[in-house]
Amino acid sequence: MRIPCPSCGERGHEEFAYLGDASLVRPDPTAPDAEARFADYVYLRDNPAGALRELWYHAAGCHAWLVVTRDTRTHEISGVEPAKAAALRRQEAG
């Protein structure tokens, strides 16, 4: 699989480390049910067939975390953006 890093260009997947679902948001530790939320956050994963936004780390390249939109059935990558930009956007959205 080839992943187009927004900074480095297209590279083989062996340069990247995989983390997983990028839709997960670190829960508020002060919430009354924080423990249950963290348990979900750390352990529970969906396994969708189709497009999934997921986190990859360009470990052998620019050290950027990326949000890669990948079809889990075909490995087709339809979008990549720096995770930092996505995270800032998420924060702005509240």
Added chain:
Amino acid sequence: MAEIVLSPTSAFAGIPRGRSGQTDGPPGVIASERTDLAMATIIARKGQSAALRDTVREIYGLKLPIRPTWVGNDELAFLWSGPDQWLALATGTIGPLSPLRERVGVRAFASFEDAASETTASKALTPPFPTRGRGSPAGGFVDIETELRESIGAFAAISAQGDGRAVLRLSGPNVHDTLAKGLPIDLHESAFKPGDVAITQIAHIGVTIRQIDSSPTYEIILARSLSLSFWSWLVASSGEFGLDFT
């Protein structure tokens, strides 16, 4: 006890110079080590990217690249090394705190920067003051960390990398054939040009590669601790063409 005198040991100091691999005819690959380099990582502080680039341009006459390329010359170069991150390379064995700005100041780079086709051609600048030899008591490397902290520290975090990376220049008619045996990126002239930089790996060893000129000459920058493993790969991969280590 007598006054302490420390001499540096370069990353490839233990490797004998000369020919290896196939010895018929001219070598397919020519390698040379760049020593006496001082390095520092520059990372733009939050929200200071533009100010940092302006200041570098003002002080050093160089445009900090925003994509994987490099600017500068053999005396001082800035290599893109990630989003908002650069590696500064400066030649060493010059006094402790050198007036780098004077040596590689705006004037020296004026024509260099505008000549698009030559953006990265090396220009050997004559240092304006005598250099000190290796191992002289007060010798050492350019204190690039202090230099950059003073010049751009307001806009960037400066981290000394000392001489923690080994640097090899590679050229010769079979340099592409050899690099193809480890480097997973495309060096074809349509894909990689003088002035380009890539951070990747060769034989599981993290490297930064930059193209120096169109002959083509490349520079490979890697972790110093891995230099012998890298050398083992280079010797094996260039063997059929012959390698000359100068």
Added chain:
Amino acid sequence: MAEQPFRLKQTGRLGTEKPLAFTFDGKRYEGMAGDTLASALLANGVQLVGRSFKYHRPRGIFSAGSEEPNALVELRSGARREPNTRATMIELYDGLDARSQNRWPSLSLDLLAVNSLAAPILSAGFYYKTFMWPSQFWEKVYEPLIRRAAGLGRAAQEADPDHYEKATAFCDVLVIGAGPAGLMAALAAGRAGARVILAEEDFRLGGRLLGDRRRLDGQPSPQWVAQIEAELDEMPNVRIMTRTTVFGAYDGGVYGALERVSDHLPEPLPFTPRQRLWHIIARRTVLAAGAIERPLLFGNNDRPGVMLAGAVRTYLNRHAVAPGGRAIVFATNDDAARTVADLTAAGIAVVALVDPRPRPPSSSIDLADRVGAAFVTGIISRAIGLRQVEAAVVETDRGRTIVYDCDLIAVSGGWNPSIHLSTHLGGKPVWNEDRAAFLPGTPPPGTTVIGAAAGDFALRDCLAEGARAGLDAAEGEGFDGDEPALPEVDPEGTGIGPLLTTTAARGKTFVDLQNDVTVKDVELANREGFHAVEHLKRYTTLGMATDQGKTANVLGLALMAELTGKPIAAIGTTTARPPFTPVAIGALAGHHRGRDFRPTRLTPSHDWAARQGAVFVEAGQWLRAQYFPRPGEADWLATVNREVNAVRTSVGVCDVSTLGKIDIQGADAATFLDRVYTNTFSTLPVGKARYGLMLREDGFVMDDGTTARLADDHFFMTTTTANAAKVMQHLEFCHQWLWPELDVALVSVTEAWSQYAVSGPKSRDVLRTVIDPEHDISDAAFPYMAAGAISVGGIPGRLFRLSFSGELAYEIALPASYGNALIQALMEAGAPFGIVPYGTEALGVMRVEKGHVAGNELNGTTTAHDLGLGRMVSAKKDFIGRTLANRAALIDTNRPRLAGFRPVDRTERLRAGAHFIQLDTEAVAANDQGYMTSVAFSPTLGHWIGLGLISGGEKRIGEIVRAYDPVRNGDIAVEIVAPVFVDPEGVKLRG
């Protein structure tokens, strides 16, 4: 040396006439340059080349390509001995030495052919049925027996003396296969200016154009090929890779290919690899891999002398070899006429053309008439002959039986397009009734399948599709060009009959030649309920041999379709996976074997340590000095004891450059550290270091280390050697994804510094003479946990007053290139104090003596509380891992927690890995209370000590338990003690 009785004089297209000598089964023969081992053997009349896998049946050469199921030989000898090499793929070289395999005692007299008589027990599923009980018989009886009786060649016993390489290539258009379709595609794309790679498995370009007598633009086909090859050769943008098999298609236009660089030579030229594994990264791909001819089913269809019709023509036309003297042709298609014509042209008598189609083309009938061959509408039911075909039994459609004397049966049951690469990414093949073949379904993105691989077998179609596809691919990548003009092609018949399975076969009828799977086996599988293709495959092993059933699979499916009364389309196919043909493990490893298995990192003092005779140990990627033996020391323990004693009584030095080092800067650096460490760093004064503990989000410990504050907004973090990269990745994740709003910059500076621990009561005295005098390192100016800038000989560096040993100790850092000089300066300065270098063993002993946790305890399953580090967990702030670390089960004090251990009988040795069990309880898993994580012989105390995780931990100090170590027959009583064995008050640190 034998003549070459079956070499044809007139039709040779070998190119040169250079004779080459070779031996087969010890007998000397002569072949010619351009031969394969198969063609050279045939030229010498050698038909019997091996024995089959299970029944030891005599086997000959069946094909002329990589699909060969029968002619597997052992090539070369000694360390280069290579089993299961296809004779059809071996290029002849002078001095080639090959042997038949799987025969005993000799090829012609094979006593194990008696297996044939035991056929009833060796039928499908016999493994599952016969060897069920008793289970220990597997290892001792059944397996050795089966291995002796059934099997393929023998691997070399010695290490492979050759080297292998891996390489990467990029192109706009990858053309796989250089037959007529591939050649035209490469030409079209190349002329348009695209970067083209043309990969061909054979050592010559041309494909069927070499094996057939065709005319293109009035020229013989090899001449036309040579002309195209010359033009391609001239194009700098086209790279022709012969002897290169593209064996796998992967996501994103990545292909695996194996280049057999030196397999055609006795041994590789100096500095040249035997094989090179390519990663080809292609923007577009044209798959023109051709097709593999299908055998036909009849009794004894495995006898030497039964050969695919296309292979017969290849041997005649390309290699100038007569594969027999008297032939019969059995085919379901119009292509048979070409076989008859070529045989006749070579002077080989064709006794009959057997065609089962009720309405055969008149051209075939006329041709047979013209050459004096009988034309029979019917089938061959059986071959006669033991080691070689002697006759064929033909059943006509009118119910007659005719026996034809012959020594060659050329068969063609249609073609299986080589669609393998189009299915590697999940594309499902589609059955096409007209062409009686599976055609590619949805090929991978950017891939076009053309020519015979797409089921278009006519030459004119192959050429036209190649021209179109090559240009399309180039244009898709932004190049402009014209479609090359198509050559005029001689006329050809293209009729193909349906796939033939109904047989009146008598005798053993093979579906899978290499795995000895017969029609009966498929019938048995059906009777026993294994109808699904994947079940059929595994039950009968059909298609599971080294040829992956290239000639067998479709026949097997067709049989199953017929047995179950379903159409083939409903049966489906098994999944083709890479590699298309076998790939040596050596090629997959490439440069990375032996010392180069993975990169090794060397410390700045490595060369110096090696000169001192250090013994090294791997620590992650690093090689670290383990201990420094001196002459006269009895064993490693004596050395380590000396090193420990030196540090505890005077001074020692240890290279700690391998620790991960991360520079952290920014206005929010302190905030950032507070969030990633369990303890607080925002309160750390500038010029001080602090021990920090990091958790994973699930609450378990990830790593530990010290972090120093160099300025308000500047910290210097160290990590364990093993976790350096993992911690960096984690911090980047926290910074870029969790808290992008923080002003913080992170970068690894591990390589920048050579760093030495100088430890022991005399460490300050040593450093005082090394560090430039303007730096005050007195206890008052530079107390425990101080961090600051120093210089040595004018070289700026850093000093940290840290101690892992529990002694007065420092870590001194200079730029990496000065590490070699610094260790020598330290040794010189320490000489008056008897300074010793110490390695990781002594380091480990001292850390156990001090109860410091390390990798054995930071093993991913322990919490801060488990390790006795609960006091480092702040309750005042959030940090990674805080919420889940507080789960009830994780703070349960009965969890296995850190404690110290000493043997009740102080002379006994402790063993890491021993499990703790209460006294007088049974040593069973239910009674397990934890285990010993680290042990050391403490020269300070004079006995073995250990750290371990035991249920309840320090609550149980004073209790005696069993340390049970069944692996090493250990079972001793140990006392639970506090985990700090030496100087528990930490007096020595602060001296």
